[in-house]
Amino acid sequence: MTQVRIFDTTLRDGEQAPGFSMTPEAKLRMAKALAALKVDVIEAGFAAASPGDAQSIMEIAGTIEGPVICSLARAVRGDILASASALAPAPRKRLHLFLGTSPIHREAKLQMTRDQVLEAIRTSIAFGRDYFDDIEFSAEDAIRTEREFLAEALSLAAAEGATTLNVPDTVGYTTPEETYDLFRFLDGAVDRPKGMIFSTHCHDDLGMAVANSLAAVRAGAQQVECAVNGIGERAGNCALEDVVMALRTRGNLYNATTNVDTTKIMAASRTLSQITNTPPPRNKSIVGANAFAHESGIHQHGVLQNRETYEIMKPEDIGLSTEGIVLGKHSGRHALAARAKALGYMLEGEQLDETFAAFKIVADEVGTVDTARLVALLSEAQTHRPQDLWKLSKLDIRAPLSVSAWPVVRVELEHGERGRVTDIASAPGALDGAFAAVSQMIGVPARVDSLEMQYIAADPDQDAPDGQGASVLVEMTIEVDGEIFAGRARSRDILPCCVSAYIDAASNAQAVRDLREMNARKDQAA
Template identity: 40%
Template structure:
């Protein structure tokens, strides 16, 4: 029968430690509720003794959680334990998580104690925590560098004292899978009362081994995994929970294990945490990265179109993500181009695939990724005409005036005509330019996203502006490069306006074809 792996999330505690500033109570609560919705078993909400703000956040979360068990961290200090319990007093059930360094390095240089004193501190603290709850977790900090006999001895004693979960952290991410597995196996073989507790691991990613170590620990008998969403955390981060969760799901027949996680909530939770914490998820990040389900190689794209299982071991839908379209780049083949045209509703009889593919390759070599609306224009607009820009910037003047008002004046070539528009607004420089340009173009557009990137050149700084605009439920992307923000923003938006203009022209051409 399949056994459950308990998922312990420490995004709000260990994950937050990596942020430049603390999260507000409101933001922490939003994350906690999303983690609970995803099915996380235990949420480590914070370290209440560390600050009044952390205490307040843990207290607020303890009032709201209904299914997940709330947990707070405490040192082997009586006041820490008292404050942790006080912060969680509104929860029906809660866990106190006590930690203490056990490696010779931590014992001598950090704690300046003898090992026997460490044992006494641990046992005393667990007995103090038992006044508040029977759910007590003890972490042997720096277990990866603790001699195995000492580790076994302290684990045996804290179990006798009343700990119900024992955590074996690879605190500095120094172990490799076989080495870490041997530590876990030794605990099971040498600690006589190990069967009375749940064994847990908390791995760091300093050598890029956090997920591998966690999975190896599971195979050695561990039944609780600790980590964070997106692998957030100190230094190189923690075990990325989404990776472990999906590995358990994918290898359920091999491992004979399961979790209580609602897998289709993973992407939503990952994205929410990334946005709230203002942390960038690398595009090649396993499971939740933007490239995790994208395919650029023509060979891969052809295989995916025939059967997604050819190059995908999990589906985007399984983590709550919509199916990802194939990237159109110079490495794409005819199959991908044809697929995109079919997806847009175009019969192959309406265009010549060979001519379109050759035109596509030239554009892809020039600009990199090609979007569907650009492919559409290549298929139906004459090449020479397609190369011409309908909208071109003639002059731009942006000034910050008194009381927060920005004034923009823009002259734009519109085919053979020149049009001028002006705007005064309190909405800032970027919105001022956006409003002014659309007074000229007059499209029903909505500014969705904008990103500014500063590039250092040899003799000057260049601003690169990336813009996303929605037009009739379709997403358009533009980029502009210039020496100042105003011009680069204008060029990026004009880039999009030209693509919208071409998309409208395609519609007119197709209507005439149907006639």
């Protein structure tokens, strides 16, 4: 099989996109995640862009072991010197030179003729060779460059000492068919030493970055430039997780493999999401929250029999441990019975029919039926006694006048058996205080692991009694004794919605704890 190198540009092309800027500490943390992922090359930044970027590259170069550390540079001496200085501590380093070659770049941006572009390629690579043994040359906007001139430019770069030739679709314009045809043409038209490889760098403006990258691999490219979660300029870069898992899952088609440790994909994705405060969309392939989730009854039945009926890869392959079955209004009897059995409840015959009917009513009301709600439903089916869950009744926040003092939060909860319970807590933040008060009342000490909020304003033409008419959805995960539990809530206001989601997650943790204690007592009695 062909070994395809993974050139990660999360910290350069990804980071320079609006909304994805990272601090030096965050970039180093992400670089460590990429090294654990075992990518071949980490493009750590653009040394000449700013002193801060140069310092960040230098810190990564002196800390990270394993991957080649790379810096981007324009085809000018100042950029090359800045890259050489920033990469000095790296045991393995690469200079990534680029220069526009397409007519529109030559005329509108560079104001250079063909001959001037070729001369700049020649002199910059020759100068770079004084500082680097490993030089990658990118013909910016290669896809829109005249084929013969592109072949001439790449041949010159190879002759001057470039070791990797990158053919980027800088503006995300091409298609898989065109990509395959171009790389086949370049394979025969570019004069280069044996062993020199072609690289592909695709953008997602037309949604084809991954497909185009795979087409390049099929045509002979041996390096793919990509970014975690597909971040990057405009619509983003080829998503690392997509191209790596495509090559792994369809290795028989592409006859290619990578060195990536795929079990670290989810960890790298989450690290980036935490750093940038931007999680991938729920329906994002491989790393999205729904990538291995099933709510449809038909799908759930198949997955319960054999996961391969609806899953082409295992969640464990990307480092994800998940139940996969999401109970909601589309779920069927098989999924409900299986989940109930896992919780220690056997549902059969008439009891299953009655519980399923009640389950559908709850699912229509709340959407996703989580562990706490399901346990309450199952207990009610067995005891015929309503099982009440904790609900937020009142939230009172008193902010101090002094900036050094902590807010005091009073939370009032309501419970079917315990009635109305109130507690007060103080913390550096109002939400921290509210969460602490809830934990004290429910008896579940927890740490917030993640919090995602969607604030959706009403349509301007829609009448809203309060003048705003917004809807807030909060999805949260908390850590309790090393385990992760999820909660969600929908409300009109942000703070109560966050507290309600925390209550939901803590209730799920409490339900699981109670079930374990009940099963332990059963085992002892047996």
